[in-house]
Amino acid sequence: MTLNTADFRQRALTNARYTADLIPQNAIVAGVARSPHPHARIKNINTAGALAIPGVLAVLTAEDFEGIRLGHNDSDEPVLTTVARYVGDEIAAVAARDQQSLLRGIEALQIEYEILPHAITIDDALDLPTSIHDSCTDNITDRFQAARGDWYEIESQVDIWVDNTFETAAVPHAYLEPRAAVVHVKDDCLELVCGSHAPSMMADHYRPIVASWGSQLEIHTPAMGGSFGAKWQHSTHLICLLFAHRLQQDVAIVLSRRDDMIAGRTRAAMRFKMRIGATATGKLLAKETMLWSDNGAYSLHGPAVMRAATFRADSLYRFAATRSEGQLIYTNNIPSECFRGLGITQSTFAQEQLIDELAKRLNIDPIKLRKMNTVCEGETTIHGWQVGSCGIVDCLDSISNRINQYRRNQTSATNNRYRIGYGVAAFIHCIGNRGYDQHFDRAYVKLTAMPDGRIRISSGEVELGCGTVEVLIKTVSHELAIDPQQLDVVLGDTAIGPHGMGSFASRTSFFVAFAAEDACRRFNQMAQHELLQNIEVTGIYQPDNVVVPDESGYGNISAAYTFGTHGCCVRVDSYTGKVSVEQYWAAHDAGKIVDINAAEGQVIGGVMQGLGYALTECTAVDDNGQLLNPGYLDNRVPTFADAVPVDVIFADTFENSGPAGAKTIAEQPIIPVAACVANAVHDAIGVRLNRLPINPERVWRTLNHDTNS
Amino acid sequence: MGSSASTIRPTQLPDLELFWPTHIDELIEHIKGGAKLLAGGTDLLLQARNQGQPQKLAWIGNIESMHNFAEQDEQWQVGAGISLGKLISNAAFRRAAPAIVDAAQLVGSVQIRNQATLLGNICSASPAGDTLPALLVHEAEVETAKSHSLLLDDFLIAPGQTALAPGDILLSVSLRGLRANEISCYYRHTERKALDLAVASVAIRLSFEDDGCTIAAARIALGAVGPTAMLAKQAAESLVGQPLTKKSIANCATIAAEICNPISDFRASADYRRLLIRVLVGDVINQIEKRVQLLP
Amino acid sequence: MNTRLILHINGNEHSLPDAWHGRRLLDYLRHELSLMSVKEGCGEGDCGACTVLVDGEPMCSCLLLGGVLANRSIVTVEGLSDDHRQRFAQLCEQHGGLQCGFCTSGFTMMSAWLAEGGSETGQNSSDKLLAGNICRCGVYQQLKKVIADLL
Numbered sequence A: 001m002t003l004n005t006a007d008f009r010q011r012a013l014t015n016a017r018y019t020a021d022l023i024p025q026n027a028i029v030a031g032v033a034r035s036p037h038p039h040a041r042i043k044n045i046n047t048a049g050a051l052a053i054p055g056v057l058a059v060l061t062a063e064d065f066e067g068i069r070l071g072h073n074d075s076d077e078p079v080l081t082t083v084a085r086y087v088g089d090e091i092a093a094v095a096a097r098d099q100q101s102l103l104r105g106i107e108a109l110q111i112e113y114e115i116l117p118h119a120i121t122i123d124d125a126l127d128l129p130t131s132i133h134d135s136c137t138d139n140i141t142d143r144f145q146a147a148r149g150d151w152y153e154i155e156s157q158v159d160i161w162v163d164n165t166f167e168t169a170a171v172p173h174a175y176l177e178p179r180a181a182v183v184h185v186k187d188d189c190l191e192l193v194c195g196s197h198a199p200s201m202m203a204d205h206y207r208p209i210v211a212s213w214g215s216q217l218e219i220h221t222p223a224m225g226g227s228f229g230a231k232w233q234h235s236t237h238l239i240c241l242l243f244a245h246r247l248q249q250d251v252a253i254v255l256s257r258r259d260d261m262i263a264g265r266t267r268a269a270m271r272f273k274m275r276i277g278a279t280a281t282g283k284l285l286a287k288e289t290m291l292w293s294d295n296g297a298y299s300l301h302g303p304a305v306m307r308a309a310t311f312r313a314d315s316l317y318r319f320a321a322t323r324s325e326g327q328l329i330y331t332n333n334i335p336s337e338c339f340r341g342l343g344i345t346q347s348t349f350a351q352e353q354l355i356d357e358l359a360k361r362l363n364i365d366p367i368k369l370r371k372m373n374t375v376c377e378g379e380t381t382i383h384g385w386q387v388g389s390c391g392i393v394d395c396l397d398s399i400s401n402r403i404n405q406y407r408r409n410q411t412s413a414t415n416n417r418y419r420i421g422y423g424v425a426a427f428i429h430c431i432g433n434r435g436y437d438q439h440f441d442r443a444y445v446k447l448t449a450m451p452d453g454r455i456r457i458s459s460g461e462v463e464l465g466c467g468t469v470e471v472l473i474k475t476v477s478h479e480l481a482i483d484p485q486q487l488d489v490v491l492g493d494t495a496i497g498p499h500g501m502g503s504f505a506s507r508t509s510f511f512v513a514f515a516a517e518d519a520c521r522r523f524n525q526m527a528q529h530e531l532l533q534n535i536e537v538t539g540i541y542q543p544d545n546v547v548v549p550d551e552s553g554y555g556n557i558s559a560a561y562t563f564g565t566h567g568c569c570v571r572v573d574s575y576t577g578k579v580s581v582e583q584y585w586a587a588h589d590a591g592k593i594v595d596i597n598a599a600e601g602q603v604i605g606g607v608m609q610g611l612g613y614a615l616t617e618c619t620a621v622d623d624n625g626q627l628l629n630p631g632y633l634d635n636r637v638p639t640f641a642d643a644v645p646v647d648v649i650f651a652d653t654f655e656n657s658g659p660a661g662a663k664t665i666a667e668q669p670i671i672p673v674a675a676c677v678a679n680a681v682h683d684a685i686g687v688r689l690n691r692l693p694i695n696p697e698r699v700w701r702t703l704n705h706d707t708n709s
Numbered sequence B: 001m002g003s004s005a006s007t008i009r010p011t012q013l014p015d016l017e018l019f020w021p022t023h024i025d026e027l028i029e030h031i032k033g034g035a036k037l038l039a040g041g042t043d044l045l046l047q048a049r050n051q052g053q054p055q056k057l058a059w060i061g062n063i064e065s066m067h068n069f070a071e072q073d074e075q076w077q078v079g080a081g082i083s084l085g086k087l088i089s090n091a092a093f094r095r096a097a098p099a100i101v102d103a104a105q106l107v108g109s110v111q112i113r114n115q116a117t118l119l120g121n122i123c124s125a126s127p128a129g130d131t132l133p134a135l136l137v138h139e140a141e142v143e144t145a146k147s148h149s150l151l152l153d154d155f156l157i158a159p160g161q162t163a164l165a166p167g168d169i170l171l172s173v174s175l176r177g178l179r180a181n182e183i184s185c186y187y188r189h190t191e192r193k194a195l196d197l198a199v200a201s202v203a204i205r206l207s208f209e210d211d212g213c214t215i216a217a218a219r220i221a222l223g224a225v226g227p228t229a230m231l232a233k234q235a236a237e238s239l240v241g242q243p244l245t246k247k248s249i250a251n252c253a254t255i256a257a258e259i260c261n262p263i264s265d266f267r268a269s270a271d272y273r274r275l276l277i278r279v280l281v282g283d284v285i286n287q288i289e290k291r292v293q294l295l296p
Numbered sequence C: 001m002n003t004r005l006i007l008h009i010n011g012n013e014h015s016l017p018d019a020w021h022g023r024r025l026l027d028y029l030r031h032e033l034s035l036m037s038v039k040e041g042c043g044e045g046d047c048g049a050c051t052v053l054v055d056g057e058p059m060c061s062c063l064l065l066g067g068v069l070a071n072r073s074i075v076t077v078e079g080l081s082d083d084h085r086q087r088f089a090q091l092c093e094q095h096g097g098l099q100c101g102f103c104t105s106g107f108t109m110m111s112a113w114l115a116e117g118g119s120e121t122g123q124n125s126s127d128k129l130l131a132g133n134i135c136r137c138g139v140y141q142q143l144k145k146v147i148a149d150l151l
């Protein structure tokens, strides 16, 4: 089977158009003045010099966006700020006729700062004499606690504890297409064109703002060059919208790679203190987690990410009691945002290393220890998740088999310098989460019979390369018994609708398929008594077994759960500490696989990103909050030469609640990678790498018991 | 910390003023007028884009005499206009200067190597510039318009700083190709397999006696462990007059690690860089021994 | 200086307007000629999304000034043979050689170069030759198959 869809073909032929390809010739260009200081109050902005430059048309400052905030739950990010909270924070915006005037305009702004004490690390923030946001005096912006089971009773049964502290690094999403936005002025409507994985949600947030200016808003999403969780609300959108509204001309902004990295988003850096208790025979009993999450300067999805990281990974195993506490801390770093795997990627790095450690201490094979303790089909996990299909044991077995086979054929044995090691790590992940938003597990698909006889399928969801278009075309052509050539798909266009939550939490294809089925049912019904050209129906899907979890996160938050196990073989140069991944295996339970090519692509791509996260990526910041590596050269995302052979295995499962038995595969592949590599490194050289990235110097220092690693 | 700059300068290339001199005198006039010499432009355009300067460039593509690339009596002349790609694809040059080709092949990507020049690499005078240690072991001398030639070692002064006088320009570099019984090699340590900057690097050229194993002469140069690429003379001398042994190699590596002068930055700490030098010296010599076996 | 510069772009002669002498080829191709296959992923020579062939050799159009390309031939994806484009796209479909597609132009250009026998020393592995083209979606393994099938 191939990924043969019109959309894919257009991208493959390089005919697809991305935001920056759609800028009208005469568009006004916008740009942003960014703070060079990590924390400073803006005392004064003199815009006269900028406005005097020929070609400069207008300047916006915080006053123009009074009372407007970006963010989901804890809206705390101003569009333009009066207090700079990280290096790169947006202070003013300039609109000009051309790039050169724009550059001169931005440079001509005179901004007076009052420097404030700043915090780059979590510890600094907790000790900071000033608060980063007035509303949050101790810089702890969110706290979360969850406790399950009878802790003291269970604790008394524990024979062995393993514990450690783990630290993960902030990394940029580093999507290849830098952020861009175009606003078209169409009568009394502003049309925002930008890549986003959640256009309807953005429109919900922006519409009242644009309405207060007396204008309407539609959002149109063209092809998007990667998001991975980042391309959502952003100040550049509102800046362009307001310029377009004021100047009544089309406006465009395109960030440079450097600016995109300086003022983009990152995966939150986290510190875990975690311990796991078990019986002497290897039955897992208790897990305790304390988490500090570096929120960066603004919240965005920080609270959701922190909560997920605090406790969700527990559900993989049958713990009898858990205690978890999380804190979300403001720092003067780049704001964090969701990033493939939410916080689970971080917490799995900690949990799966502890499981590995326990296996070593108990002298039980790490695969066996996991098999003894993972949840099973039909069970309810400690956090109230009702597990439907569950292929975790299959996944563990296939990884075990692959490793054993590989090991037998392995010729390059460990020597004094190069040490070979094998590691595994497992995960659980949900599909959607009703606790986050009421729309989260609801999806809509609209079918419209067009005047020319074709059928238009529209959805507020977007195509991220996971095959959403493919799923829609397949479902509709099958249900309506119609030639796929007769179908058009429009995604993420708010003018056409319907509403769509967006591609979060690997939810899209799962929900869209069901909504499309429902739409087809309605379509066929109507077709019995209506002329074809009058038919427009919207199908809805919402799983019925899902609840809004309670305050402590308890409840069945997802219609189905996905599982997986990864394994890898590493070769560690014990002289330099350099880790090379020689072979990688990824076994996933994603339900019945609809499109094997797309599914494998997601896995291999996710593993590559995970290897970057594990080994080389980080945002390096100096004491003054200046980003030292704002580009692909120094922030080392994997290159072609770094590609590792990845063997993909899918467990043979069928999810009754899923479309055609499918679950999903999107975020999942990145989740266990860092833990898997760390476990293999431990196997190779006998020391535990509890900080990311696992770069050569850190490995070398750890190996030499240097505490500064 | 002052609050001098109002904002971070947006990354944007200013409109550049471009000149097309056709001979060297004309080029020098432009240089005196404040223009910078534009050859490949891979560093210069980045600089202009990130810092707003330079804004005037004099392109040497039309000056034929700056595109010489030829050998005479084992001396290779490489003109300022010659791209790294040209060096790499020249089979005779690959035989004559393996270390330089090793290094050139590690710079950027194919695309960048087709644009960037060897002399650009020299002028950038980055402590981590890959070709510099390799050029040092090949006894490179640079030639400037004011017609004196200067040892590369004397030309490199500090990060981004060279001995080029204001108004002068670099015309070419000459380097000594390998003779019989000689081999050279360059290695570097990076975190990624490609598209990276050297954290530490080592170039070595060894000359063997006719017996094929006693070292007659040696040159060792180190990169990214000091303000400029540097020759490690004592380390090289320690190898001379004896065959390579595990012990002599280890001794040489230790000396190199001792005499280098690295700094700590976000890419690596000073002591880790020293360690890398020690490891790399051994690795390069091993590689040279392998290459010796392949010699006809 | 009244220099008339002629660039041969995708087989057509273009006289480069003075204003573009000191600007990037990338912007000229995109803004003036609407050759939108050429993408800017970094503007720093690190990602390869802007790759074009200059006299048959791949270069980063983000680091080339229009004014240094007089009389040279420049090819973008739009100027490749339809055959090659279709073949590359079809292999990408078969192997999953792209996800978001933003890197695809760069890889298409590199594939065209390799298909014409492109190499630095006559014996480079495609791994090294393609290392200047970043795919953040990470489909290198699939692209390897695409390239292998193509050659």
Ligand code: FES
Pocket: C039, C040, C041, C042, C043, C044, C045, C046, C047, C048, C049, C050, C051, C060, C061, C062, C063
């Ligand atoms: S845009 Fe030219 S290399 Fe990235």
Ligand code: FES
Pocket: A176, A225, A226, C097, C098, C099, C100, C101, C102, C103, C104, C134, C135, C136, C137, C138, C139
């Ligand atoms: S497919 Fe997205 S960057 Fe390659």
